[in-house]
Amino acid sequence: MTTVHTFRINGSDVAGTDGQSILAVATENGIDIPTMCHLDGLSDTGSCRLCVVEVAGSSKLTPACTTLVSEGMDVSTTSEQLCGYRRTIIEMLFLERNHICAVCVANNHCDLQNLAEELKLDHFELPVIAPKVGIDASHALFAIDHNRCIMCVRCVRVCDEVEGAHTWDVMGSGIGVRVVTDMGTPWGESTSCTSCGKCVQVCPTGALFEKGRSIGEGSKERRPFLPYLKNQAQEPELT
Amino acid sequence: MSESAPSAPPAPPKRPRRAADGLRPLEGPARASAYVCEAVSCLSAQSHDILLKLGEQVSGAGLKDVEVKRVGCLLLCASGPLVQIPGTGQLFSNVRPDDLDAIVEALADVTPGEQRAPEAPFFSRQRRIATENSGRIDPESLDDYVEKGGFEALRSVLTSMTPAQVREEITRSGLRGRGGAGYPTGLKWNTVAKAVGSPKYVICNADEGDPGAFMDRSVLESDPYRVIEGMAIAAYAVGASEGYVYCRAEYPLAVSRLRKAIHSAGRAGYLGLHILDSKLGFEVDVRLGAGAFVCGEETALIASVQGGRGTPTTRPPYPAVAGLWDQPTLINNVETFANIAPIIRKGGAWFAGIGTSTSKGTKVFALAGRVVNTGLIEVQMGTTLREIVFDIGGGIVDGRAFKAVQTGGPSGGCIPAEFLDMGVDYESLVGVGSFMGSGGMIVMDETSCMVDVARYFMDFCREESCGKCAPCRVGTTQLWILLDRISHGGATLDDLAQMERLGAMVQRTSLCGLGQGAPNPIFSTLRYFRDEYLAHIVDRVCPAGVCAIEPAPVPV
Ligand SMILES: Cc1cc2nc3c(=O)[nH]c(=O)nc-3n(C[C@H](O)[C@H](O)[C@H](O)COP(=O)(O)O)c2cc1C
Numbered sequence: 001m002t003t004v005h006t007f008r009i010n011g012s013d014v015a016g017t018d019g020q021s022i023l024a025v026a027t028e029n030g031i032d033i034p035t036m037c038h039l040d041g042l043s044d045t046g047s048c049r050l051c052v053v054e055v056a057g058s059s060k061l062t063p064a065c066t067t068l069v070s071e072g073m074d075v076s077t078t079s080e081q082l083c084g085y086r087r088t089i090i091e092m093l094f095l096e097r098n099h100i101c102a103v104c105v106a107n108n109h110c111d112l113q114n115l116a117e118e119l120k121l122d123h124f125e126l127p128v129i130a131p132k133v134g135i136d137a138s139h140a141l142f143a144i145d146h147n148r149c150i151m152c153v154r155c156v157r158v159c160d161e162v163e164g165a166h167t168w169d170v171m172g173s174g175i176g177v178r179v180v181t182d183m184g185t186p187w188g189e190s191t192s193c194t195s196c197g198k199c200v201q202v203c204p205t206g207a208l209f210e211k212g213r214s215i216g217e218g219s220k221e222r223r224p225f226l227p228y229l230k231n232q233a234q235e236p237e238l239t
Numbered sequence: 240m241s242e243s244a245p246s247a248p249p250a251p252p253k254r255p256r257r258a259a260d261g262l263r264p265l266e267g268p269a270r271a272s273a274y275v276c277e278a279v280s281c282l283s284a285q286s287h288d289i290l291l292k293l294g295e296q297v298s299g300a301g302l303k304d305v306e307v308k309r310v311g312c313l314l315l316c317a318s319g320p321l322v323q324i325p326g327t328g329q330l331f332s333n334v335r336p337d338d339l340d341a342i343v344e345a346l347a348d349v350t351p352g353e354q355r356a357p358e359a360p361f362f363s364r365q366r367r368i369a370t371e372n373s374g375r376i377d378p379e380s381l382d383d384y385v386e387k388g389g390f391e392a393l394r395s396v397l398t399s400m401t402p403a404q405v406r407e408e409i410t411r412s413g414l415r416g417r418g419g420a421g422y423p424t425g426l427k428w429n430t431v432a433k434a435v436g437s438p439k440y441v442i443c444n445a446d447e448g449d450p451g452a453f454m455d456r457s458v459l460e461s462d463p464y465r466v467i468e469g470m471a472i473a474a475y476a477v478g479a480s481e482g483y484v485y486c487r488a489e490y491p492l493a494v495s496r497l498r499k500a501i502h503s504a505g506r507a508g509y510l511g512l513h514i515l516d517s518k519l520g521f522e523v524d525v526r527l528g529a530g531a532f533v534c535g536e537e538t539a540l541i542a543s544v545q546g547g548r549g550t551p552t553t554r555p556p557y558p559a560v561a562g563l564w565d566q567p568t569l570i571n572n573v574e575t576f577a578n579i580a581p582i583i584r585k586g587g588a589w590f591a592g593i594g595t596s597t598s599k600g601t602k603v604f605a606l607a608g609r610v611v612n613t614g615l616i617e618v619q620m621g622t623t624l625r626e627i628v629f630d631i632g633g634g635i636v637d638g639r640a641f642k643a644v645q646t647g648g649p650s651g652g653c654i655p656a657e658f659l660d661m662g663v664d665y666e667s668l669v670g671v672g673s674f675m676g677s678g679g680m681i682v683m684d685e686t687s688c689m690v691d692v693a694r695y696f697m698d699f700c701r702e703e704s705c706g707k708c709a710p711c712r713v714g715t716t717q718l719w720i721l722l723d724r725i726s727h728g729g730a731t732l733d734d735l736a737q738m739e740r741l742g743a744m745v746q747r748t749s750l751c752g753l754g755q756g757a758p759n760p761i762f763s764t765l766r767y768f769r770d771e772y773l774a775h776i777v778d779r780v781c782p783a784g785v786c787a788i789e790p791a792p793v794p795v
């Protein structure tokens with residue numbers, strides 16, 4: 001038997017079942033909460049912090065993707081402060097490494113770009129970090145440009161949870177963190193990688209891309225072979 | 240509490256008393272003893288040589304009734320190596336292995352029952368509960384610990400109390416977690432006891448990563464059996480069967496003493512199956528941390544014990560409900576466990592009688608910085624900062640003026656002179672914008688620059704951030720860039736305003752306590768020392784003369 005909880009999001013009454021996250025119920029009810037690390041079908045880590053919401057009675061902000069619904073909770077997702085925080089997070093992600101959309105394979109197919117637009121981020125204020133980081137193009141089919149990686153670790157999760165290869169993992173600390181293949185060996189030398197391309201498919205930016213694609217050609221929808229993984233960058237209609 | 244219930248099993252047979260490693264045992268009772276500190280800071284200053292040489296010289300002088308003994312921390316760490324003659328209370332500091340005559344002479348003069356020398360305020364103002372055996376027993380000797388009442392509490396718990404009664408006693412004591420946030424220990428134990436799942440685990444958090452803090456290390460090095468006893472009592476109270484001590488690998492001596500203690504406690508029947516012939520079975524194992532500060536955070540610690548990368552996860556679920564291997568897990572700090580045995584022995588009401596209305600008992604602090612006496616202190620909750628800095632600490636070195644005291648490590652804050660008469664407890668520290676933390680206490684005088692202090696802690700946080708969540712990973716680096724800009728004189732008032740906005744955002748949106756606490760040093764220094772920030776920005780001078788201010792750019 002599943003228990004149903006009724007509660008409120010932004011003042012309207014909604015219902016969710018035991019074990020559902022706030023994010024899932026919000027999505028069902030057409031309430032948009034920006035997300036980045038979340039991907040339907042993968043486990044949630046609550047790490048990008050974009051989906052943080054306010055719950056009445058708690059002074060802390062809580063991520064909608066990992067917080068389970070409970071009876072009578074009163075959730076608010078759109079306060080001005082929250083929107084400001086979200087904009088700052090996107091700004092941080094842009095300034096952390098080196099995102100130059102004009103020369104990126106994912107230009108116009110990028111979750112980061114879309115969110116910046118959605119949240120009306122029109123200029124940067126914070127200090128730029130942009131350290132020199134590398135590219136690993138040793139794999140025959142794919143490459144990773146760490147400059148464009150925003151550490152959502154979707155690749156790590158899809159490789160572990162769906163493909164079962166666990167080629168990807170995370171190394172380092174602070175702004176020195178990187179996703180790495182096979183404990184830090186070059187991707188081309190990885191013995192666990194099955195070259196399935198799932199990591200490339202789920203990457204929200206142009207960090208992971210198929211070789212041979214040029215600027216703006218990194219559409220993830222050309223070969224929709226992971227239909228169970230939803231909510232990736234919505235492609236503009238081809239006319 | 241009844242000390243010996245009728246069914247109390249016989250105490251294990253006493254083995255003949257051994258002197259410390261490398262020394263011959265005494266034949267008769269000792270007339271006088273010399274305690275040589277062999278905790279790591281004295282050891283690194285050759286205190287083991289001192290122990291051996293002193294042993295030789297004592298026998299060379301024909302003092303057959305003088306015992307030379309290895310003990311744990313004698314607290315006044317910065318003046319080590321330390322040797323104490325407990326009969327008279329004399330303490331010899333900065334002892335050199337080739338200059339032991341004064342100690343031998345003093346030992347020859349000791350007459351039993353002699354009046355003790357009045358203790359220096361550094362010692363007399365302290366109240367020792369968690370460190371009661373520190374510097375008084377040989378940390379590697381189970382017999383020594385048992386002689387001082389060790390494992391009595393475990394025995395009485397197993398023979399005459401139900402688990403619920405134990406938890407009640409801990410709740411009554413008002414003990415709060417010594418690992419930082421001060422969560423009520425009794426409440427935590429009750430939650431774990433009520434959580435559904437088997438097996439349950441007990442974890443002792445000995446990761447101690449705050450810069451300058453070494454309380455937990457000292458407890459483990461000086462009295463490891465006490466922590467084991469506390470953990471075993473906790474295991475009985477919450478129904479756990481396995482325990483881990485998560486200790487950082489940078490503490491090799493603590494780890495080795497702990498391992499020895501676990502081994503000999505197991506052989507003597509204080510750990511293992513059927514502890515003291517009761518139904519309680521409890522094993523303890525040591526897990527080493529690789530030196531990441533964030534691994535002290537409980538969810539990261541659990542990930543690390545499981546063999547994964549030590550990154551925090553979102554709570555709830557709390558470890559008390561789903562912790563190690565998703566089982567109910569009790570995590571407490573070393574010092575929290577060190578307080579358990581005395582509470583059981585003397586009763587929760589006794590403990591609740593010490594301290595302030597909200598914070599009971601004592602707290603161990605690592606007193607460091609610009610005070611005369613630096614070392615380890617254990618004081619009653621509610622002791623004022625003035626007593627700590629000026630009576631116990633002996634005041635500021637070179638007679639300079641006191642400026643601030645930093646508590647709470649990288650999530651803490653700086654408390655200015657106007658609060659010197661404030662009693663220290665969990666609430667009062669938060670009230671003035673700081674934090675209890677694990678117990679680091681750094682005293683600063685007018686030669687410390689507050690911008691530089693904030694910059695130092697932000698540098699620490701940005702390196703120790705696990706990199707999982709964007710606000711902390713990127714935000715701490717950006718805050719550090721802004722602080723660096725200020726300290727070089729290159730910042731504007733806009734930068735200052737931006738730093739405050741960014742700090743608030745990092746505090747609110749970060750995933751774990753590291754990011755949430757990281758902006759605190761900025762906020763507390765801004766609260767009390769904003770003029771110093773303005774001096775750096777507007778006048779381009781560092782009032783304390785610490786920061787290297789670059790000359791203003793020449794307009795073209
Ligand atoms: C970044 C971070 C570092 C921490 N480091 C430690 C530590 O070194 N030792 C410790 O006992 N607790 C540490 N804690 C607190 C633990 O998460 C936990 O609250 C504590 O071990 C609980 O024990 P207690 O209830 O006995 O205090 C840390 C917390 C955070 C957020």
Ligand code: SF4
Binds near residue numbers: 704709711
């Ligand atoms: S706040 Fe910092 S340390 Fe904590 S999870 Fe986020 S990045 Fe890691």
